[in-house]
Structures are given as structure tokens and as C-alpha cells.
Amino acid sequence: MVKVGFYQGCCFQGQDAHMFETMKEMFKRIDVDVVLLEETTCCGGNTIDEENRKLSYAINARNIALAEKEGLDMLVSCNTCYMVIAKAKRALDTNKKLRDEINELLKEEGLEYKGTSKIYHLLDFFRDVVGYEKIKKAVKRPLKGWKVAAYYGCHVLYPKEIAVDNSDNPSSLQEILKALGAEVIDDYEGKDACCGYHSFYTDKSMTLKKLNRILGGVKKVGADIVATPCPLCFKSFDIYQTNMENPPRVPSSFLPEIMAYAFGIDKDKSGLSHHLIKVEKE
Amino acid sequence: METAVLQVFRYDPEKDQAPYYKEYEVPVEGTLLNALLYIKDNLDPTLAFRAFCRSEVCGSCSMKVNGKTKLACKTPMKELVETWKGKPLRIEPLNHMKVIKDLVVDIDKPIEKMKTLIPWLVPDPRVVPTDPMHESIIYPEEMEAYKDQIHCMLCFSCYSACEAVADNERYRGPFAFSKAYRFQVDRRDIETAKEKRIRYAISGGLWSCVQCQKCLYVCPKGVKPAEDIQNLRGQAVKKGFTDKPGAKKLKHFVDWIYATGQINRLYLPEEVYGNKEAREKLTKAYTEMGVEVWEVPKPTKGLMKFRDIYLEILSKEDKALDLDYSHVRKIDKMVSDIFKADICTIVDKAHEEGRSSRGLISKLKGLLGGQ
Numbered sequence: 001m002v003k004v005g006f007y008q009g010c011c012f013q014g015q016d017a018h019m020f021e022t023m024k025e026m027f028k029r030i031d032v033d034v035v036l037l038e039e040t041t042c043c044g045g046n047t048i049d050e051e052n053r054k055l056s057y058a059i060n061a062r063n064i065a066l067a068e069k070e071g072l073d074m075l076v077s078c079n080t081c082y083m084v085i086a087k088a089k090r091a092l093d094t095n096k097k098l099r100d101e102i103n104e105l106l107k108e109e110g111l112e113y114k115g116t117s118k119i120y121h122l123l124d125f126f127r128d129v130v131g132y133e134k135i136k137k138a139v140k141r142p143l144k145g146w147k148v149a150a151y152y153g154c155h156v157l158y159p160k161e162i163a164v165d166n167s168d169n170p171s172s173l174q175e176i177l178k179a180l181g182a183e184v185i186d187d188y189e190g191k192d193a194c195c196g197y198h199s200f201y202t203d204k205s206m207t208l209k210k211l212n213r214i215l216g217g218v219k220k221v222g223a224d225i226v227a228t229p230c231p232l233c234f235k236s237f238d239i240y241q242t243n244m245e246n247p248p249r250v251p252s253s254f255l256p257e258i259m260a261y262a263f264g265i266d267k268d269k270s271g272l273s274h275h276l277i278k279v280e281k282e
Numbered sequence: 283m284e285t286a287v288l289q290v291f292r293y294d295p296e297k298d299q300a301p302y303y304k305e306y307e308v309p310v311e312g313t314l315l316n317a318l319l320y321i322k323d324n325l326d327p328t329l330a331f332r333a334f335c336r337s338e339v340c341g342s343c344s345m346k347v348n349g350k351t352k353l354a355c356k357t358p359m360k361e362l363v364e365t366w367k368g369k370p371l372r373i374e375p376l377n378h379m380k381v382i383k384d385l386v387v388d389i390d391k392p393i394e395k396m397k398t399l400i401p402w403l404v405p406d407p408r409v410v411p412t413d414p415m416h417e418s419i420i421y422p423e424e425m426e427a428y429k430d431q432i433h434c435m436l437c438f439s440c441y442s443a444c445e446a447v448a449d450n451e452r453y454r455g456p457f458a459f460s461k462a463y464r465f466q467v468d469r470r471d472i473e474t475a476k477e478k479r480i481r482y483a484i485s486g487g488l489w490s491c492v493q494c495q496k497c498l499y500v501c502p503k504g505v506k507p508a509e510d511i512q513n514l515r516g517q518a519v520k521k522g523f524t525d526k527p528g529a530k531k532l533k534h535f536v537d538w539i540y541a542t543g544q545i546n547r548l549y550l551p552e553e554v555y556g557n558k559e560a561r562e563k564l565t566k567a568y569t570e571m572g573v574e575v576w577e578v579p580k581p582t583k584g585l586m587k588f589r590d591i592y593l594e595i596l597s598k599e600d601k602a603l604d605l606d607y608s609h610v611r612k613i614d615k616m617v618s619d620i621f622k623a624d625i626c627t628i629v630d631k632a633h634e635e636g637r638s639s640r641g642l643i644s645k646l647k648g649l650l651g652g653q
């Protein structure tokens with residue numbers, strides 16, 4: 001049993017609180033014990049950086065320090081949280097002055113950023129810690145006949161310093177989907193386009209154009225569903241898609257949901273039946 | 283000798299009806315630029331591409347390889363072959379610019395766009411001596427603020443890869459914003475020019491950037507346009523340009539994270555777009571699905587200390603007044619009205635009960651006497 005600290009961000013609480021239970025159950029089946037790091041806060045969503053970058057570093061030094069206190073590595077299951085936290089870690093590890101200044105403040109809470117915990121995203125965690133073979137073995141309900149379009153999202157591939165896979169030609173997502181027994185489609189128009197999640201509240205028209213590119217492309221190649229390792233890309237696909245003028249109504253899945261389903265967890269518990277755009281495929 | 287196949291985009295608008303691809307077998311040796319020079323010297327002298335310095339300085343040899351923007355003289359052939367696992371390499375001109383011939387594109391448009399952002403120094407006479415015989419000194423500490431941006435060599439890699447350029451014709455381009463930002467943090471530049479740059483940046487798409495980080499990835503010079511854009515957005519808000527949705531989103535993040543440790547997606551549509559119905563609609567949709575609605579995030583353990591750290595950093599950066607305290611008080615009241623307890627009590631209770639997140643909010647309400 002591997003134990004890892006789970007960073008929840010905003011995507012595993014509130015209306016999405018049930019998602020953590022799904023994660024926990026899904027991870028149990030591949031011998032991973034995910035420990036919720038309860039005292040962590042929002043990573044700032046790459047938006048606090050607009051206000052002040054040091055504030056973003058401090059918030060995330062605190063988040064990482066909470067994992068270090070437990071002596072655990074940290075698993076971040078959102079592309080943006082991962083990018084923001086990994087960037088902060090790089091800044092803290094390479095700039096002693098910054099680290100000292102922030103540690104001085106963390107002291108008040110009895111915390112210290114040491115740089116001892118590794119930061120994982122789902123993709124590299126599945127590849128390097130769990131292994132594709134183990135995933136394959138946990139499958140109880142192979143996704144036979146499911147044509148799944150693989151969509152990575154940006155913040156696991158760019159910038160280079162924090163990328164979890166080859167940024168130009170990544171393969172981890174395809175490998176995981178293949179292990180689930182799905183037929184993977186990784187070449188379609190819009191596969192590299194941004195999901196538009198982050199511009200929904202800065203320039204909405206941009207979001208809708210991006211969705212049109214990606215989901216239009218997914219529809220064209222005849223995929224049943226698009227799967228992404230990012231809960232924000234997923235929200236863009238499932239929720240913001242309904243804001244489109246002529247939504248193509250392409251179903252989508254956050255990767256752990258479809259994994260849970262393939263591991264034999266039912267549609268309701270896996271989260272797949274909670275989508276605005278129904279996942280009809282069985 | 284190991285070789286690779288390049289499928290090179292060919293197009294001469296004066297002769298060809300449409301672009302086509304021509305295959306060349308090249309040695310896997312040196313850089314992509316070496317391979318192109320090999321073609322030109324040995325296989326086909328008609329191929330047109332730009333290159334000059336061969337050492338990542340002039341910025342002229344940027345192009346696409348299998349859709350990904352690369353600087354030819356910086357990209358080893360070996361790396362390309364490894365990345366694409368022996369697949370043919372499709373070499374194409376940059377995006378978003380007119381093709382002049384083959385891999386040569388017309389860069390006038392991005393240059394014109396950049397000029398609209400005043401990418402030059404407008405000297406402040408109180409700082410810069412008007413007498414040309416007097417030195418205008420910049421200290422090394424001052425240069426820290428723009429030491430990366432000055433290395434931009436106008437290669438347009440970022441412009442080609444940019445998600446915002448792809449879907450907003452007016453968008454000035456990552457490099458253009460970095461050029462502008464470079465003068466925004468120059469002490470010698472006059473305040474009125476800084477104000478103007480922000481105004482022009484906003485009309486040039488400052489809030490359209492999707493923060494994909496592709497510009498950071500492709501820049502051969504370590505410029506970080508996406509981060510400069512974040513800084514410019516911060517400046518815009520600070521200068522009072524607060525009417526744009528993006529500015530309101532930022533305020534939501536700054537206030538809610540301070541108050542609760544989290545953002546609140548239920549309230550974002552209302553606080554950014556004034557859309558009150560969205561919250562009701564979402565609440566209804568979630569209730570129908572049998573999902574518990576959290577009107578406010580679960581207050582994090584250690585919240586009070588977290589607030590201290592947050593405020594301390596803002597104060598140190600001279601930004602403590604950016605927090606909207608009346609908004610924070612409103613959030614506090616909202617939280618205590620829901621739970622019928624003050625925030626400190628809730629934080630403690632939430633932690634005691636926090637093991638399972640299912641039904642947490644109603645459990646807490648029950649415990650604390652809320653509705």
C-alpha cells in the first residue's frame with residue numbers, strides 16, 4: 001500500500017465533495033491510500049498571481065509544508081493546481097531568500113517548507129508510482145468498444161520545467177486509457193487547444209470558441225467520450241459546453257471517474273452519472 | 283548514417299495554386315537548421331527559409347515541427363527523432379502570418395500589433411537628464427525587474443503558438459505584452475505612458491489570454507509572457523480599471539481566499555457577471571442530482587493563522603488595502619448566518635467532523651444550530 005497526501009483544491013469539496021470519496025475508493029483498488037490534506041487551501045488558481053506572485057508562493061509553500069509535516073509526497077489531481085504548486089516549489093527550491101522569508105511567516109503556524117515532498121500529478125503518479133500493469137489488473141469492467149478521445153489540457157505539459165510527460169508528444173494518458181481496455185483516439189482537431197476554462201470569467205467568447213474547436217474535433221472523429229486528467233478541463237467540457245449556442249453535446253469524463261467505472265464501481269458512485277451531458281455508454 | 287524524413291511545406295504564391303509537401307531524407311545530425319541547410323546545399327536549392335546567426339540570437343529561424351513551434355537552430359535532430367519516435371517530421375511555417383514563400387512568413391502584422399503597446403521608453407524628465415551629455419543610470423537591482431524580457435529576439439514562436447491569437451484577431455501577442463511590461467517596470471518611464479500602455483493593453487486583449495503557458499514553453503529565450511500578462515492585469519486593476527470581468531474575478535479570488543481559504547464557484551457568476559440566477563439554477567441542478575450544495579466552502583483548519591500570513595505578505599508588498607474588508611465582513615456574516623456560529627467555532631467544529639465530506643455542511647448546521 002502506497003500512502004500519498006491528497007491535495008483537494010477547489011475541485012474535491014463543495015458540490016464536488018463526493019469526488020473525493022470516488023478517488024479514495026478508486027485508489028484503494030490499485031493499493032494507494034490517499035490521505036486528505038485537510039488544512040490546505042486553494043492554490044490561488046493561477047489568479048492570485050495577478051495580485052501578487054509572492055502571495056501565491058506563500059500560500060503554496062504552506063500547502064506543501066502541510067504534506068511535509070505528514071511526511072508524505074503530495075498528489076495534486078488538477079492540472080492548474082499542479083502547475084501553480086510545482087512552479088511555487090521550483091521558486092522556493094531555487095531561491096533561498098524567498099524560502100527564508102516565507103518560512104519566517106509559516107513559523108507562526110508551526111510549519112516549515114523544507115522541499116522534502118515530491119509533487120505528483122495524476123499522470124506521472126499513475127505511470128511512475130502505480131504502473132500501468134497494476135491499473136490493467138484492477139480492471140473489472142474493461143471499456144470494450146468505448147472510443148475515448150484523450151485530452152491532456154495545458155498545465156501538465158507547459159511550461160517545460162514542470163511538465164509530467166513529453167510536452168510535444170505525450171503518451172501517459174493514452175497508456176492509462178489503453179490499460180482500461182478502451183479504444184484510444186489521440187489524433188483529432190483541437191486536441192492541443194486550450195479548454196478555455198480559465199477565460200470563462202475573463203473573456204467568455206474565448207472559452208466558447210475553444211470548446212467549439214475541441215468538442216467539434218472529438219465529434220468529427222466519432223469518439224463516444226472525451227477523457228481528461230484535469231477536473232477543470234472536465235468542467236469546461238461538461239458545464240460550459242451548455243453555454244454554447246449549438247452545443248455538440250459531447251460527453252466527457254474526468255479520468256478518475258472513468259477509471260473507477262472500469263474498476264467496477266457503479267456509474268453513480270464513479271461520478272459518471274452526475275454530469276450535465278449524460279454519459280450513455282455502458 | 284542515421285537519417286530522417288522531413289516533409290517540408292512548399293508554397294510559392296506566385297507559381298503554386300496550393301501548398302504541397304515535399305519529402306527529403308536528411309542526416310540525423312546537428313540541429314534542424316543543419317538539416318534544412320543540408321537540403322539547400324545538396325538536394326534542393328529552391329527551398330526558402332529564414333536563418334542567419336545559427337546560434338539562437340537573431341530570431342529568424344522559428345517554424346513548426348509536427349505542429350509544435352521550434353527554433354530550428356536550437357532544436358537537435360536527435361531530439362526530434364526521439365520525440366516523434368521515428369515518424370516523419372512535418373516542417374511548416376509559423377501560424378497566424380501570411381506565407382511569403384515556403385517557410386518564410388510575413389512578420390509585419392505582429393510587429394504592427396506590438397507597436398500599439400508603446401514598446402519603447404517615454405522618458406520621465408524628472409529621472410532622465412535631458413542633457414545628452416549626462417548619463418542616465420540604471421542600477422543592477424532595477425534591471426532585475428526586466429532582465430528576462432529584454433532578451434526577446436522577436437522570433438514570433440510565442441505568437442505562432444498562442445491560444446489567444448488563434449481566437450482573437452485583435453490580440454496583440456504574448457511577446458508584445460512582455461515588451462510593454464518591460465517598460466511598465468522601468469523607473470525612467472513616465473507615469474502617463476504607463477497609464478496609456480495599460481489602456482492600450484486592455485483594448486489589445488489583455489483579458490483574452492487563456493493562461494495556457496504555451497508561450498513560456500516555446501520561448502527560446504526564457505521570456506515568460508503569460509506571467510508578464512498576469513503582472514499587467516494586476517497593474518490594470520491597481521490603476522483603477524476594475525470594470526472588466528477579469529478584474530472582478532481577481533477580486534473574488536483575493537477576498538474569498540482570504541476569508542475562507544477557498545473560492546466560491548456558486549457566487550462567481552454573480553460577482554463577475556451580475557448573474558444571480560446562475561446560483562439558483564446550479565443549486566437546483568445539484569439538488570436534483572442528490573448532491574449537497576455548500577453555500578460556503580468548509581472553513582479550513584488554521585484559517586485564522588492563514589489569514590495572518592496572507593495579510594502579512596500583502597502588507598509587505600504594500601498591497602494590504604487591495605483586500606476589500608467590507609466584502610470579507612459580508613462573507614464572514616454569510617458564513618455565521620448559515621451555521622449560527624462565529625467563524626472560529628465553525629473552523630474548530632468543521633475539523634472535528636471533517637473526516638467524511640459527504641453531507642458535511644448539513645451535519646455542521648445541525649451541530650451548530652443553523653437552518
Ligand code: SF4
Nearest residue numbers: 444491492494495497
Ligand atoms: S498564456 Fe496567454 S499569451 Fe501565452 S500563449 Fe497562452 S494565451 Fe497566449
Ligand code: SF4
Nearest residue numbers: 434435437438440501
Ligand atoms: S517572447 Fe520569446 S518566443 Fe516570443 S518573440 Fe520574444 S523571444 Fe520569441
Ligand code: FES
Nearest residue numbers: 334336341343355
Ligand atoms: S538562425 Fe538566428 S535564431 Fe536561429
